[in-house]
Amino acid sequence: MPSNLQYLSGSEIRTLFLDFYAQRGHQILPSASLVPEDPTVLLTIAGMLPFKPIFLGQRTPEFKRATTSQKCIRTNDIENVGRTNRHQTFFEMLGNFSFGDYFKEQAIAWGWEISTKVFNFSKENLVVSVFESDDEAFAIWRDQIGVTEARIKRLGADDNFWASGITGPCGPSSEIYYDFHPERGDDNIDLEDDTRFIEFYNLVFMQYNRDAEGNLTPLANKNIDTGMGLERMAQILQRVPNNYETDLIFPIIKTAADIAGIDYTTSDENTKVSLKVIGDHVRAVVHMIADEIRASNVGRGYVLRRLIRRVVRHGRLIGISGEFTTEVAETAISISESAYPNVRQDEDAIKAELQREESNFLKTLERGEKLLAEIIAKLKEEGKTQISGESAFTLYDTYGFPLELTQEIAEENSLTVDVAGFEAEMEIQKERGRDAHETIDLTVQGSLDKLAEHINVTDFVGYTQPTATAKVEVILVGGVSQEEADAGTSVQIVLDKTPFYAESGGQIGDRGYISGDGIVIRVEDVKKESDFFVHFGRIERGTIRVGDSVTAQIDAGCRRRLQANHTATHLLQAALKKLVDEGISQAGSLVSFDRLRFDFNCPRPLTPEEVQQVEEQVNTWIAEAHAAKVEILPLAEAKARGAVAMFGEKYGEEVRVIDFTGVSMELCGGTHVSNTAEIGVFKIISEAGVASGVRRIEAVSGSAVLDYLNVRDKVVKDLSDRFKVKPEEVPERITGLQNELKNTQKQLEILKGQLAIAKSDSLLQTAESVGDYKIIVAQMEDVDAASLQTAAERLLQKLGKGAVVLGSVPEAGKVSLIAAFSPEVNKKGLLAGKFIGAIAKICGGGGGGRPNLAQAGGRDASKLPEALDKAQSELKSGLA
Structure with missing residues (x-):
């Protein structure tokens, strides 16, 4: 490792980079959230992603030059985390950006200057690469910077043509590599040799847009997008053999090692891999939760859950049997809070989410590992080397055991998993249990972007009209534009006019039918993409074509349920503010056909008495028959009148205000009853915590209350028959049985202890x-x-x-x-x-x-x- 380098902490590297470009006219901007605005991308994967609309010419930049330290998540190489020197799921990308201002010559000059003058890299330790046909960049490096031709390498599109995804902004790039062994000379330089070279700075000359067919068209402006890997710079400047042993990650590893009672430096390679996985993943999940991602089984929530489960799994591999994630998370928070204060501000939510997920997964591990151990033992007895897809799916489906975890444990036992068989079992289950709801394909947005100039935006008339005559503007099958589609096909349809409400503000989309001459399409969901309403459904009869005139009709019964539940949600928030705490605010909601869910900020649980009072207050307002008043107002005027806005929600200059006079007034684009009496009745079915400082109420209204009461009445009758007591005596009978069980368990524990003592005396x-x-x-x-x-x-x-x-x-x-x-x-x-x-x-x-x-x-x-x-x-x- 070169001795001429000055040691710099990760924080110092970040500051030097941002200051360098700030002094050259760049505006320092904060890191964007890991949850991107771009709907085609699951997580923020690059420093340029927040600027994608600017590169595409869809947004006018506030500044011509910008510089950031952007937090990023990539999981495409998750299996390499901890096994190579430089693979991480979470990393920080230092970047400088030009939006139609400077281009190749200036970007290359500054890239060289910061490398050699600020970070003091010797030019003998630097090698650069350019796109194979980019003669201009080659000449700048050779003639203006003075890099010898032997240390300028031409590489193909896989290495030196950068794109943010399959479609979108892209362009040739030039990369700067650090050479740890310049003494080996310039002959036969192989930049793939990561024992000698590390790429630390990528200069992208963003000048094209690539469409879904792979066609490149010049962007309106030539832009610069660069990325310097903070962790890689720290590895070089801190003279450590890999990114994990830098001050950005190693303190987390040290904490995990201490909990396990081991020493990282003297551990075997497998233990080190597990510690590195923990160090990387904990850093990732801390920032994901701080950016309001919560664990689930879909989308970015699944990414979070998978990372947490890998942390727990690798913790067990190094000997940690109990819960430990919150302790290592504290270290991750401590080393990140100076640059990202939100991780400390959201400390309680981070630790609560980790503790909940870890506790649940430990139970899953215990059940699944027991079965998997039996499967592996049987395979070894039979001399087989592969876990069947059926067994892997049983672990997944019955025990919640992730496929990738089965693969990891199988690999540890020199076995493989029949992944194709697993996927086949998964597909069978999907066919068995496939419901009407079809999630939006990320390619829908891309297809609509291309068609936007040629079609009309959707005119929503659903506030006042349950039906509308409309023209078919777009037909998509699997996200791909088609001129027509036949019966039996699942389609996404855009109309020029629609009465269907698109999922928004917590309210799910309407259901209903689109019909025409010999055509019937069952609409199962509606989502909004930009200014277009996308109707998801299946053609039940006929052939539909672009340009057809059709009738769009919502399911009036479903709409009435939605309206009742949505208005009940507004009344619920008003009751909470009135009876519990005026400072309560909405943290999320779901308005469905059969129920409603309302998340709100509150530092404590509600008492049973408060829950009852809130329910009674809502029912009182329903019985008082308050009429709805709907107005479109300037945002400032609406807020001045006291209209409640959802924190963090973006509103236009004019807003829709729903006012139930004297009860509730909110900014809302959803559908509502015209009078509270239409709701009928309201019933709270649960109140619980979902995160630190966030509570959740689930409730039903209208006819759904009768459904709810019928189910519970049936349960009570069943228990009465079993216990042979009156319904009102059921709780007392259950309490008696619980006490009997506790006494029996206590006696059993005493007998076990006495037996153990008797055995031990011998x-x-x-x-x-x-x-x-x-x-x-x-x-x-x-x-x-x-x-x-x-x-x-x-x-x-x-x-x-x-x-x-x-x-x-x-x-x-x-x-x-x-x-x-x-x-x-x-x-x-x-x-x-x-x-x-x-x-x-x-x-x-x-x-x-x-x-x-x-x-x-x-x-x-x-x-x-x-x-x-x-x-x-x-x-x-x-x-x-």
């Missing part, structure tokens, strides 16, 4: 003397963890100065271990927590505890005798 005869100490190391049959601890403590009490280590297999495949050490043993440097944690690793587990008493667990019962032998030899050597 072990006193096996005690060995080691100098002045006595030790007992033994396996007890059919003893659970709690009873094992009771036995160990009793034995140590009788031994006096000594140590006891006991193991048991309380259930198939599960190992329990207990260590009890006297104070004198502790003084010899033997600590029960650290000792038993290391022993448990032999059984594929881990654990810890106090110096005098600790417990651990494992998954491989066949290794218990080996683990106990190791414990005995370690005690003898430690006490000798």
Whole structure:
């Protein structure tokens, strides 16, 4: 590693970069959210993404030059995280941007200047690459910068033609590499050799737009988009062998290692990989949650859940058996908060989400790992090397065990997984359970962008009209524009006029039909893309063509339910503000046909009395029959009148105001009843916390209340029949049964403890003397963890100065271990927590505890005798 480089922290590198370009007329802008505005991209993957509309000419830039440190997430190479020197899911991209201002010559000159003058890289340590046909860039590097031709490499489109995606802004690029071994000379330079070269700065000459067919058209302006990898710069300047050992990530790794009771520097390669995965992924999830992403099974929520689960999984691989993610998250927050204050501001939400996901996944792991261990054991007995797709799908479908986790564990056991078989099983399930709702294809937006100049924007008439005569503007099949489509085809249709409300503001889209001459299309969902309403449905009869005249008709019954639930949501917020806290504000909502959900900011749970009062207040307003007044007002006037706006929502200069006089006034584009009496009745069915400081109320209104009560009435009648009591006596009967069960469990625990003590007394005869100490190391049959601890403590009490280590297999495949050490043993440097944690690793587990008493667990019962032998030899050597 070169010794002429000045050590710089990650924070110092970031500051020097931004200051350099600020001094050259660039506006320093904050990092955009990891949730991009661009609907075609799941997560922010590059520094240029927030500026994509500017590059496309869709937005006029406020500044001609800008510089940022942009946080990014990429998961396409997730399996390489921790295994290579420079793959991360989360990284920071330092960038300088020109929007139709300077171009190649100035970008290259400044790129060289900051590299050699600010970061003091010797020119002998730098190599550059250019796109194979970019003679202009080649000449600038050679003639103006003075780089020798031998150190300018021409590369193809895979390396030096950058694009933000399949479609969108793109252009040739030029990259700057750091050469760790210039002494090897300029002959046969191979930039793919990452033991010698690292690419740290990419200069993209953004001058084209690529469409879905791959055609390139010149952009209105020639732009500059650059990216300098902060982590890569830190690796070079901090003289460490990989990105993970920089001050941007290593403190997180150190925290995880400390929790596991291990030393990163002396760990084997597999352990280091796990620690690196934890370091990278924890950094990623902290920033994702701070940007309001929450774990789920779809989209970016699934990315978050997958990363958290990988952290937990790798924690277990290094011996951490309990919950630990919030502790390592605290380190990630500490090292990030100076540049990104929001991670500290959202600390409670971050830790709450991590704790919830980790707790749930630990339960999943326990169930799934047990079954997977049985599957693997059977395969090894049969001499097979592949887990079937059916088995992998059972783990996924029944136990929530992710496919990628099954693959990881399989790889650890030198096995493979039949992924094709898994996908086939998944498709069968989808066909069995496919419902009417069809999620929007990201290619829809791209297709509409291309057609935008040739079609009319949708005229929404659904506030006052349940039907409309309209013309078919666009037909999309799988997101691809078609002139016609036949019966049986799933389509996305854009009309010039529609009564269908498109999903927005928490309210789901209308359902209904589009019909015409011999044509019937069932509309299952409606979404809004820019100014176009996209109707998702299936053609039930006939052939539909672009230009056809059709009738669009909503399902009036479904609309009435939506209106009732949406207005009830407004009344609910008003009641919460009135009865609980005026400062309550909306944090999210869902208005569906059968229910409503309202998330709100509140630091505490509501009391049962408050929930009842809120429900009664809403029903009072319903009974009072308040009429709705709908107005379009200037935003400033609406706010001056007291209209409630949703925090963080973007509004235009004019807004739609829904006013139930004296009760509720909100900015809202949704559909509502004309009078609160139309709602009928309102019932809260649950109130719970969903994140730190955020509560959720779920409720039903109108006819859905009757459905809700009918279901519960049936349950009560069933319980009455089973217990042979009156309905009002059911709670008392259940309480009695619960008390009986608790008493029985207590008696059982007492008997187990007594049995363990009885068994343990016979072990006193096996005690060995080691100098002045006595030790007992033994396996007890059919003893659970709690009873094992009771036995160990009793034995140590009788031994006096000594140590006891006991193991048991309380259930198939599960190992329990207990260590009890006297104070004198502790003084010899033997600590029960650290000792038993290391022993448990032999059984594929881990654990810890106090110096005098600790417990651990494992998954491989066949290794218990080996683990106990190791414990005995370690005690003898430690006490000798």
